[in-house]
Amino acid sequence: MPLFDEINFHSEKAINSLAELAISQTKIVDEYINSIMKDIYVDKKIVSEKFKMLSDDVMQKIIYDALLKLDLDYDRKKITDILEFIKNNLESKSGSRYSLTKDLWLFASSKYIYLITRTKAQENKNETTVSNEGEYEVLGTNFVFSIQKYSGKSDIKFPDEKEKIAYVNLENIGVDFTLRTRRDGDFITPFGMKGSMKLKKYLNSKRISLHERDGLILLAKGSEIFWVAGVGLSDKLKVVNEPTHVIELRNS
DSSP states (O other), X not given: OHHHHHHOTTHHHHHHHHHHHHHHHHHHHHHHHHHHHHHHEETTXXXXXXXTTSOHHHHHHHHHHHHHHTTOOOOHHHHHHHHHHHHHTTTOSSOEEEEEETTEEEEEOSSEEEEEEOOHHHHOOXXXXXOSSEEEEOTTSSEEEEEEEOOOOSXXXXXXXXXXXXXXXXXXXXXXXXXXXXXXXXXXXXXTOSSOEEHHHHHHHTTOOHHHXXXXXXXXXXXXXXXXXXXXXXXXXXXXXXXXXXXXXXXO
């Protein structure tokens, strides 16, 4: 400070003014970033189309703030690596994952950018046996599976395949299934087709991202999949005249 005083007698005042200006500018930047975050976030996910319209500096600031909030180690290279990963996946429909920790990933696709964690469903290897009509808790999840005989209503409206309810024909199949997550060797006969295909290929065709697949609840007999809840139904459960049963997966 004495040396500064030799240059400028009011150096202390000048330095304090500079510090106040820096603090003020930081607040302005933070307010700007906060306003951007409100615009680009939907249901805890960043909308990719909006994110890619931002400048690199703003993108890096968002990544930096996220790493701080998650209490993760970072440096300049880490931030630029994450940004490069996101940019490389902004046109990808299926998306990809970037590992932040052993149990935490960043997912980026043409639709959204968000964090994913290892779930109980991903870790759980147990099966829930379905042997009759009724309701069943799906082990390791917060879901309940229901299978009921069709009531015979005449005004039936078949749900979209993305809904977690379906009208099915079990006349030749029987009520004898297991509820579980995916495994190697699983296959399905897609609705509207006669031949079977590997479940992995089927999920690729449905544009289901890699991390979402681990949490899907499957209605299976051995390695054959008859329903991927919220994704699609096997052709073997197709209703020709009238359903025999209604199946549904809902939160417990």
